[in-house]
Amino acid sequence: MLRIAQTLTQQLQEAITRAYPEAAEPAAASGQPLDPQLAPASKPEFGDFQANGALALARGLGQSPRAIATAIARQLTVDAAFAELCLEPQIAGPGFINLTLRPERLAAELAARLGDPRLGVERAQAPGGGSAAPVIVDFSSPNIAKEMHVGHLRSTIIGDALARVLEFRGHPVLRLNHVGDWGTQFGMLITHLKQVAPETLTTADAVDLGDLVAFYREAKRRFDDDEVFQAAAREEVVKLQGGDPVSLKAWGLLCEQSRREFQAIYDRLDIHLSERGESFYNPYLAAVVADLEATGLLVIDDGAGCVFLEGIKGKDGQPLPLIVRKSDGGFNYATTDLAAIRYRFAVPPSGDGAGRVIYVTDAGQASHFAAVFQVAGRAGWIPEGGRLEHVPFGLVQGEDGKKLKTRSGDTVRLKDLLDEAVERAEADLRRRLAEEDRSEDEAFIAHGATTVGHAAVKYADLSTNRGTNYQFSFDRMLALQGNTAPYLLYAFVRIQGIARKGGALEAPAQDPLVFDQPQEWALARQLLQFDAVIVEVEEELLPNRLCAYLFELSQIFNRFYDQVPVLKANGPARASRLALCRLTADTLRLGLGLLGIPTLDRM
RNA sequence: GGGGCUGUAGCUCAGCCGGAUAGAGCGACGGUUUCCUAAACCGUAGGUCGUGGGUUCGAGUCCCGCCAGCCCCGCCA
Known part of the structure; x- marks a missing residue:
């Protein structure tokens, strides 16, 4: 819908210029054209878009906002291209212009997404058209x-x-x-290891990482307490940074060992990184x-x-x-x-x-x-x-509002945290299977629990505005209702259920798509917002905006699923509803994928 | 002392460039299943947006003061 919004903004600007040339032309000439302030409608009953610009123009033009809105709307209606896009504009409240897209245009937009792997999201253009800077x-x-x-x-x-x-x-x-692979800490660690465990500095994997962490703590304590040790450690840093072969070898071994431990976590979470410490x-x-x-x-x-x-x-x-x-x-x-x-x-x-x-x-x-x-x-x-x-x-933070710690007061290892999420997801799944008298093999359970557990941890983190502190709670993130990964994953699973029961999602779509239920229109409108959300995340770097969008999409889909039959419908209605299902599934899979979360077909 | 961040429903949080009656979820209370997985859906209750000023046609949002909490402030990262 971004492209439509751009078109509408332009049409509004032209309408303003026709209605108020004496104000619009100097503004445009000064490089600050009058802004129609087009925004998504704040409520469904206001249509698809609203233009708030008339209110801001009122003072400069010396007219009431409603009179200005009316004049702009009149100019819009004489624009044939606008009339093709939208129904009659409505003036509402103190001077808002509400715009509603023609249903056939919405349906056509939706149809255009059906074969599109990018779901309407355009590729960013490099300025000047050359190859883009990384x-x-x-x-x-x-x-x-x-x-x-x-x-x-x-x-x-x-x-x-x-x-x-x-x-x-x-x-x-x-x-x-x-990665932190340089600095004073290495001086401390290598100096300490030279004295207490010299083999670790010449032999790969002489001790495991847990021991290394313990050595590090001891080294840190000595560094803080012992001046002689401190001096030795500083000297060691100088040696290392100066390229001393013995120090470099020890350093290389330590890095290699840590690197493999990090990689295990990255592999679990499907995260790809280039190390450049x-x-x-x-x-x-x-x-x-x-x-x-x-x-x-x-x-x-x-x-x-x-x-x-x-x-x-x-x-x-x-x-x-x-x-x-x-x-x-x-x-x-x-x-x-x-x-x-x-x-x-x-x-x-x-x-x-x-x-x-x-x-x-x-x-x-x-x-x-x-x-x-x-x-x-x-x-x-x-x-x-x-x-x-x-x-x-x-x-x-923990649920007590303080920095998250283990019961014994230590920092929580990422590995343990992920393990617990998966264990809890598995216990949940097994209980549900027992309650519903379902039987699934161990591979299904392991895969489902791992996917849900990791998804829950990721989604809980991403769905809150990153700027504020975030309260970590296994119970909340694994909950099956609310703004959680399981809820979103389940919406996707429901669509796969329709596909299994004979709803050929990949079949050629009904042309044109026909909708007659409000739940269908609500879903269609939400699906068309995807491109704007992605561009917003690219600009604002706020993943929670994408989470909120996907949660709303899931809610709107669940309402549709509950209230509008798909497989029991016939003819164009059935085909059009299947198209909505397919696009919802594609949007959820792509959107969750951009959050680093894979989907499941059954759970 | 200086700087930064935060303060929105009982709890956890959204709230876009200042726009219409401040929104979700959880929890609470009440309802819905011969039908695509009820892991769902529908409804009710719940707010002095920390506080006092200011700017504006319009402020949760911008400006100033104050209160509370957290973080940072010379050779750690």
Whole structure:
């Protein structure tokens, strides 16, 4: 319906110009044409679209909003193209113009979707028509030598969904896993392992990752308590970053082991990422600081290389520094993040040539990214038109409203969390099978439980606005009713049920489609909104908008399914209803797929 | 002290560029099944949108003050 909305906006603009040339022409000439403010109708009884522009024009024109709306509507009706598209426009309320598409046009739009694998979603056009600049989505980013835990859940799931939507829109997408594989932590860990478990540094898989995590904790404790150890650890970092072969070998082994553990989780969730950790940018760090020095941004303060931020003040009202070179000469994460931005925007072959860079990290890092983005901009690393965006998300909280922890107070491992979701889904399924006296084989149960469990975790996360903290609850996410993955999956299953009972969904569609029930029209209208929702997610980077759409679609479909017979209908009505079923199934499968959630035929 | 985010129904949350009577879901209460999976559908009750000002034809939405909670603030990421 995006294309229709564009057409209507243009027709409205022309109608305004015909009705009020003395106001519209100067406005258009100044590059600020009068905006008809076309929006989707806020309620079904208002039709398909509403134009709110008359209200805003009232003051400038010195007429009542209703009079203006009436004049615009009159001009619309003399436009033959408009009359072909819409019924008579209605003036309502203080001066809204309500527009209703002609039923035959809606039916024709729907029919056009039937053979279309993209379901009406256009491919994004590269500006200038050349090959598009890649979009980089930086997400997940666990730390080497640590296990993935709830803290990585949201970045991983949200980042993957955003990448899928951007890919579907036709952008080349680089999914980058900016793993923590460099920094001080390695100095600590390697120093400690040299002393207590040297074999781990020379032999692959000498210990498992759980032990490594324990070693890491010990190392961290020693680093905090023991000055001698701290000095040794710092020295080790310098060695590593300087390319010492022994340190590098140990580092490589640790990374390889962690990498396989991460991959197990990514495989379960069907998430694809290219690893490009912090270490990748090591060769570029010195150049970053040199660039900052050359542009005059670098200031040495207390021995540290700093860039003082504009508009961000510290404790005593002084500008806050971003430290890019520590007083010991080492670099820190700000330097790495700057090097990443610089590299990602740089023209190939010296960089990625990105047009848009998206960081999916928790909201706590907002000020860090604001600072880094500001410095990158002032250093001239962001090209004209380049977009650099932090996509923040809130904490995962337990049902007590506090940060999610295990009963013993530890952070929750991602693996355990997924396992529990699947176990609970399986218990649910088995109970239901027993209650309904159904019998299914173990493969069916395992596949269904795994799909539902993982889907529930993903959907629960994606369906809330990412900006706010999110309360994690197995009971809520696995519930069979409400805005949950099982509810959506079940709507899809119902359609597959119709297909199994003889509703040949793939048969050539009735032409033209004919509808006579309000439930059919409601479903048709919802199906046609899909393209607008996808474009909105691409722009706003809010997956919950897609979730809300799919939930509404499922609700509207369930109402239709409940109240309008499909297989018992005959002739054109049956064929038209089957077409609605087919499009609903296709939309659910595609939409859920863009969220990283596969569908089931039976459950 | 400075900065950021949040505050909407009993609970969990939506609310798009400022637009019509603020919406869902859960929970509560009441109804629906000879019919495509009732994992569904229909209905009822439930709101001072934290609070006080301001801008506007119009504010949950924008601006300012205040209250509450969370997060960040020089060499960790």
